[in-house]
Each structure stands twice: as C-alpha cells, then as structure tokens.
Amino acid sequence: MSCLPDYPLILAVVGPPGDGKSFQTAAALNTAGFVAFRFSSSELGGRSEGRPVEQLRSLYKRAAQHAEVDNSYPVLVLEDFDLGPAGRDRNARYTVNSQLLTGFLMNLADDVRMCDVGTSQRFPIVLTTNDLSTLHGPLTRPGRMRVFTWEPTVAERAEMIYSALHGRVPGLTAEQVEKLCARYQGLSVAAISSALVECLGDKVFDFVSQHPQMGIVEAQRRYANGGGWVTLEEIEDALQRRRLTRRRLTFFRAGGE
Template identity: 30%
Template sequence: MCCLFINDLDAGAGRLGGTTQYTVNNQMVNATLMNIADNPTNVQLPGMYNKQENPRVPIIVTGNDFSTLYAPLIRDGRMEKFYWAPTREDRIGVCTGIFRTDNVPNEDIVKLVDTFPGQSIDFFGALRARVYDDEVRKWVGDIGVDKVGKKLVNSLEGPPTFEQPKMNLDTLMEYGNMLVKEQENVKRVQLADKYLSEAALGDANADAMNTGAFYQ
C-alpha cells in the first residue's frame, strides 16, 4: 500500500491575499486533486484511457490555513479535515526529541514547556537554534568579520570547530524570554500601525475630512 503526502498544500495551491497570482499550475493542482477525490478508482495519465479500475490511494495533506484553498476542494465529501492541537504530553515528547542531543534533563524540559504553554512547537526548536546561533556570532566576533571568508573558504586549518554549548534550564529560560519579547515587539508594531491608520489623521475620519465636517 502507498499514499500521496503533500506538505503545506496551502503554501503552493492557496491564495494568500490579493498579491498572490492564480496561475494555470494552481488550477491544474486543484482540478487534479478534485478529480481524484471524486473518482479515486479511475485515475488516468495523459493519453491513457484504461477501463480497469485502479486501487484507491489515500492522499494526506498538511497546511496551516486551509481557508486559502479553493473552497470546493475542501468541502465535506472530498476532504476529511483534522485539526491537531498538541497536548501537554505531546509538547513534552516533541521537546524531548528536540533537546535529546543536548542532554537536557527531562524535568527541565517539563518546566520549560510549562513556562511557555501558549507557544508553538516551532518556538522550542527556534529556542535551541538561537543558542547555537549565538555561538557562531561569538566565533565571528572573536576572529573578526573581515577574516570569516579566509576561515571558511579553502582554509589550510580546515573548517572551524565548535564546542557543543551547555544547555541548562536557566539558559533556556533566558533565550525563551528573549523570543517572547521579540514576539511582543512584532505585535506592538502591528498595533501601532493599526492605531496610526485609525487615528485622527487616518482612515477613520476620512469621510469627515472629505465633507468638511472635520476641523483641522
């Protein structure tokens, strides 16, 4: 038995706002998937007209926002939709795999997950990557930016080596709080843009300004 797995279908076949072009390729993907869903035992290649039915092949797709897909493709009967929200145990299990090579104790992983309960799984992967990124930044700062090229390209000393950074609960908490602050800054900028667009000189009073009822 086999299956067709499509990862992040909405990123390729979906429409993300008015700036996304809807090309012939998008139409062919949607039409092909709809045809397979409607006739799963009669899938033909171009130029083939076989009367013999073929075995059904399940199609599994993943995505972040299926509302961007062609609506008839995701209607009931063509697609069974499942929303996966990881439980606390799921998050602990995934984080255990993320930090396995770093020898982080299980009790520290549990505390880390419980400290950031509203964060996605990617948050913890980014947290770990940030620790390693800082080690690279320290290396660049030590040798100087102007010497990075000589160290990396055709170096007689060979490629640079790094010691595995030691990760403990305090370090992970520190980097986790840094990521949370970055998220808050992004939200703050978005809220500021929204506020400015709806302020006294923004779009909220456009009608009053056009009719002369708004006194400047």
C-alpha cells in the same frame, strides 16, 4: 486505500503553525513502513498556467514508479498546502492555477484513471495545513477528503519539545521541560527549535571569536564535533529575546515611536 475505492483519497492534517504537523506525519508514515514523497506546496507554481498540476502529476508518477519497482506503498505528503496555489486569502478570488490544481486533486480523488498519472492505483495524499477554510469547498467534502485536527495535548507538546532538546541540553529531564511549557503557555515546537538554533549559532560565533585563525565553517564543524551543548537557561534567554522582538514589532506596526 487502493482496496477501498470509495474511501477518501485525501487526508488533511489541520492545526496551528509550528506544532510539528509535517514532521510528525512523516515520522508516523516512516514508522508504519510507508514511503513518504514529501513536497512543499510553496514550491508548486510557475509562470505558466497549469504548472502546479504538472508538478503534482509528476510527483504522483514518481510515486507510482517507486511502488512498481520497490514493491512498496507510497504516500504523497503536500506540506503547508494552504500556502500554495490552491490556498487563497479570504477576500481574494481563486486564480487560474488554484482552480486547475484543485480540479486535478478532485479528479484524483474521484477516479485516478482519468488523470494521466501512469497508473490506476490510488495512493493516499496527505495535506498539512494551518487553515482549511482557504481551500475550495468541493475539494474538502467527505467523499474526497478526511480531516484530522492536530491538537497536541500539553503532555504531547512537552514530549516533542523534550525530543528536540535532549540531544543538546545535558542532563535535561522531562520535568524541566514540563515546567518550561508551564512558563510559556502555548509554546510551539518551532519556537523551541528556533531558540535552540539561535543558541547554537551564538556558541559558534563565540568559538570563532576565540579562534580567529579558523574559518566559520571549520569552527562550526569542530564545535559540533565537540558536542555543541547549550543550557536550558540559554534557551529561555533566547525565548525572552524573541518575545521582546515580537513586542517591538507589534509596537512599531501600531504606529509607536
């Protein structure tokens, strides 16, 4: 990008929540040999006006310093960008910070030299977001931003879920994961990860109850060292419990008794 001054500086990776946009982006950058400077956009903010701009400017400066010292090529990754100050609800006006942050990103995309970031080099900025429509229109125009829609196929989602589970479920096969995805249409990677964490937590508490003389930290360490295995049936039970909980929440929100 530094050799292509007219190429859009910003890449927006847009897709539904929980499908691995941020994780896969970081993994792809790492595999390609880039240095990813990751920052959760929910951390952008502060009481004072202009604070998000200063945070982003500082991140860009750190990337520039890293490139100069290590002779590497950095990429800034702002995760969940629509949840930060630059995003807005459909019926809400832009805040001062959202306008300042959006303007700063537009200036970076147009000419880095006028942004006081300690360098004239253009480092790619990747935004992961669930909803591009919450961002200011001029920021998303083709000259500043390129949009990549994250739409994993059934096979790709199954592969990601297999990668998340195979280290914890003994004897797991790709065919079993494909059947799991078929039973739970639209199953997200985040849902599987949450179910796995829930199962592991249950195992740790069971281990603690069987060894009451241990503290929970020590029990967790010993259980993890012992393998920390779970079964696919336990994963499915956790998914069913989560589905039932969501149904109950929907029922109560609808005024049920």
